[in-house]
Amino acid sequence: MSTWGLVKTVFFTAVTVIFFFIIWIHNPFAPHEEYELPDEAEKIIGDPKVAIEGRELFKQNCTSCHSLRYDGIYLMSVTAKPEWSAIEKAHGKPILEEKDGKIQVRGYFVPRDVYEAVAQADLQNLKASFGKIPPDLSTMYLARGAGYLYNFIMDPQKILPGTSMPKLFYPEYDKEAPQKVAKIVAYMRSVNEPPPGEKAKRTLMGIVTIGYFIAMGALLWIYRKRLLAKMGY
Amino acid sequence: MIKRIVDWIDERTHVRDLYREQMVEYKVPKNLTFPYVFGVLALITFAIQIISGIILIMYYKPVIAHAFDSANYTIMREISFGWLFRHIHAAGANFFLAIVYLHMFTGIYYNAYKKPRELVWIVGWVIYFVLLVTALTGYLLPWGQLSYWGTVVTTEIPASLADAPILKGLFGAIGETISIWMKGGYKLEDLALGRFFGLHVLLLPLILLALVSIHLFLVRAAGISNPEGYEIDKKNEPEKVAPFHPYMTLKEGAFAMWYLAIFFFFVFFYMHHFLPADNFEPADPLKTPPHIAPEWYLLGFYEVFRSIPSKFWGFVAFNLILVLLLLLPFLDFSPVKSARRRPLFFIMFLVFLFSSMALTVLGTMAPTPTNAKLGMFFTALVFLFFLSLPVISFLEWGWYKARGGRA
Numbered sequence: 006m007s008t009w010g011l012v013k014t015v016f017f018t019a020v021t022v023i024f025f026f027i028i029w030i031h032n033p034f035a036p037h038e039e040y041e042l043p044d045e046a047e048k049i050i051g052d053p054k055v056a057i058e059g060r061e062l063f064k065q066n067c068t069s070c071h072s073l074r075y076d077g078i079y080l081m082s083v084t085a086k087p088e089w090s091a092i093e094k095a096h097g098k099p100i101l102e103e104k105d106g107k108i109q110v111r112g113y114f115v116p117r118d119v120y121e122a123v124a125q126a127d128l129q130n131l132k133a134s135f136g137k138i139p140p141d142l143s144t145m146y147l148a149r150g151a152g153y154l155y156n157f158i159m160d161p162q163k164i165l166p167g168t169s170m171p172k173l174f175y176p177e178y179d180k181e182a183p184q185k186v187a188k189i190v191a192y193m194r195s196v197n198e199p200p201p202g203e204k205a206k207r208t209l210m211g212i213v214t215i216g217y218f219i220a221m222g223a224l225l226w227i228y229r230k231r232l233l234a235k236m237g238y
Numbered sequence: 239m240i241k242r243i244v245d246w247i248d249e250r251t252h253v254r255d256l257y258r259e260q261m262v263e264y265k266v267p268k269n270l271t272f273p274y275v276f277g278v279l280a281l282i283t284f285a286i287q288i289i290s291g292i293i294l295i296m297y298y299k300p301v302i303a304h305a306f307d308s309a310n311y312t313i314m315r316e317i318s319f320g321w322l323f324r325h326i327h328a329a330g331a332n333f334f335l336a337i338v339y340l341h342m343f344t345g346i347y348y349n350a351y352k353k354p355r356e357l358v359w360i361v362g363w364v365i366y367f368v369l370l371v372t373a374l375t376g377y378l379l380p381w382g383q384l385s386y387w388g389t390v391v392t393t394e395i396p397a398s399l400a401d402a403p404i405l406k407g408l409f410g411a412i413g414e415t416i417s418i419w420m421k422g423g424y425k426l427e428d429l430a431l432g433r434f435f436g437l438h439v440l441l442l443p444l445i446l447l448a449l450v451s452i453h454l455f456l457v458r459a460a461g462i463s464n465p466e467g468y469e470i471d472k473k474n475e476p477e478k479v480a481p482f483h484p485y486m487t488l489k490e491g492a493f494a495m496w497y498l499a500i501f502f503f504f505v506f507f508y509m510h511h512f513l514p515a516d517n518f519e520p521a522d523p524l525k526t527p528p529h530i531a532p533e534w535y536l537l538g539f540y541e542v543f544r545s546i547p548s549k550f551w552g553f554v555a556f557n558l559i560l561v562l563l564l565l566l567p568f569l570d571f572s573p574v575k576s577a578r579r580r581p582l583f584f585i586m587f588l589v590f591l592f593s594s595m596a597l598t599v600l601g602t603m604a605p606t607p608t609n610a611k612l613g614m615f616f617t618a619l620v621f622l623f624f625l626s627l628p629v630i631s632f633l634e635w636g637w638y639k640a641r642g643g644r645a
Contacts (some may be wrong), residue, residue, distance in 0.1 A: 014272075024599075030511070118303040199321075226492040226494060
């Protein structure tokens with residue numbers, strides 16, 4: 006390859022790589038918000054064992070307004086209905102979990118239309134009080150991220166002025182408030198991320214797949230070199 | 239035993255002759271550069287999309303009450319490896335468009351659209367267009383906030399063109415009708431989702447499949463282009479060509495394997511961009527998200543549309559770019575091929591390349607007045623590229639004639 010050819014190759018490769026790096030991996034030009042997460046909260050959110058405690062805190066503090074259908078958690082006023090447990094079993098799919106080596110039912114995933122039909126009056130009451138139906142929180146962790154959720158629950162008005170979400174945790178009165186919020190976020194994270202064992206399996210699978218393709222490419226390349234030498238090219 | 243079966247088939251179908259003619263005796267230029275691999279990579283990505291799409295369609299429900307949950311609960315949690323196929327399909331869509339863009343820029347650089355390959359380019363353009371529509375329709379299916387609002391913006395473009403100068407009356411009268419016709423009602427609901435689903439999983443892939451076959455046939459019929467830009471006489475210059483198999487197949491096979499390694503890196507470890515966070519919120523017709531921008535492969539056109547102050551002229555401008563791309567073989571009528579031998583064209587190619595990239599990056603930025611001015615500047619440069627082609631061709635015809643008809 007001539008010098009000019011080399012210059013062009015390097016140039017076009019670099020331009021392509023930089024372009025896709027900007028739009029796919031890190032775009033310094035696009036507007037984006039950052040939310041600070043205290044170290045302690047980050048540690049709690051990152052710990053998958055906290056999720057069980059977080060689930061109880063979520064049930065106590067959040068379910069008067071919010072559901073989390075992907076983990077079988079519904080509005081308190083709906084689950085208090087006498088017909089609910091029959092509806093859950095008839096229309097929902099069991100969410101299974103393993104506890105002490107035994108598989109048990111953690112809750113039921115009820116389809117959205119069935120749930121909303123049963124909870125119609127309760128949701129409309131909430132709408133009357135707050136101006137809108139409080140969202141289901143199943144995928145909220147993926148949509149907003151840990152930093153946003155932690156800061157928002159700690160002080161909703163600071164992050165989203167005018168929101169009808171009330172402030173529930175007051176560090177001035179309850180010393181454990183920041184930990185509690187972090188545990189709730191940790192729970193929301195656990196719903197949206199595969200458990201640690203599954204995560205490790207996926208990582209391994211990824212490494213093996215990538216390794217396989219790199220090796221196959223290299224083998225094909227070597228095979229081609231030898232074959233072409235034999236054929237006289 | 240296997241040989242006997244193959245013999246039996248061969249006697250009736252002559253597959254061995256076909257193989258020999260099309261794979262071994264079919265000769266390709268030896269000097270094909272790396273970018274020629276993008277065609278094969280696009281074909282591989284197309285196959286990946288079809289296979290992963292078939293898996294996803296088994297569990298996806300095209301009803302608004304269930305669409306979001308079937309994608310995010312059923313596929314991502316319940317089905318074994320459902321997450322893997324969704325990741326593959328989402329990353330595959332982005333890779334498909336990326337490879338197609340690289341393939342198009344390669345074609346423009348080496349002037350692979352010129353005689354006798356005009357039809358290859360035109361069919362390729364139709365593939366690109368259908369691919370964009372496929373991507374748009376597929377984007378609605380997860381029924382998240384971005385899906386919903388992205389589609390609302392797209393389907394309301396016809397209704398927003400009432401500021402057209404002469405056609406004001408016409409657009410005022412039919413704009414909204416077209417918009418309603420695209421959405422299936424005043425609101426995006428089950429009807430729209432069902433239509434988009436049907437188009438995305440059945441009609442558009444079938445059209446793509448047919449077009450890709452025609453494209454491949456035409457490439458074979460016209461012969462592959464050449465980085466040096468002259469047609470190789472396969473009979474008189476046997477030292478410049480090599481058999482397609484194994485010379486080319488093994489080379490492209492190795493590149494394809496490495497491409498898949500990069501692809502699966504994204505599938506397993508880096509899906510933040512391909513499954514954007516905002517789309518994990520279910521569609522809410524009462525809540526407009528703060529930043530609605532199309533996916534990156536449309537951002538260039540989007541930036542052209544939004545930086546021009548008039549909606550109508552913005553619409554005209556981005557459609558004109560598409561039409562000019564289609565007409566490329568006729569705008570550029572110079573007898574000389576390949577940017578390697580055309581310094582003026584090389585410079586204009588760089589202008590076009592950088593303007594397209596700049597428009598795409600500008601599309602991700604906040605819509606400030608400065609950015610709008612920059613957007614108009616780069617739009618002008620894109621048009622300058624297309625307008626310069628006839629001028630360059632005219633000059634090159636002169637030089638070509640002056641050299642006695644030699645390129």
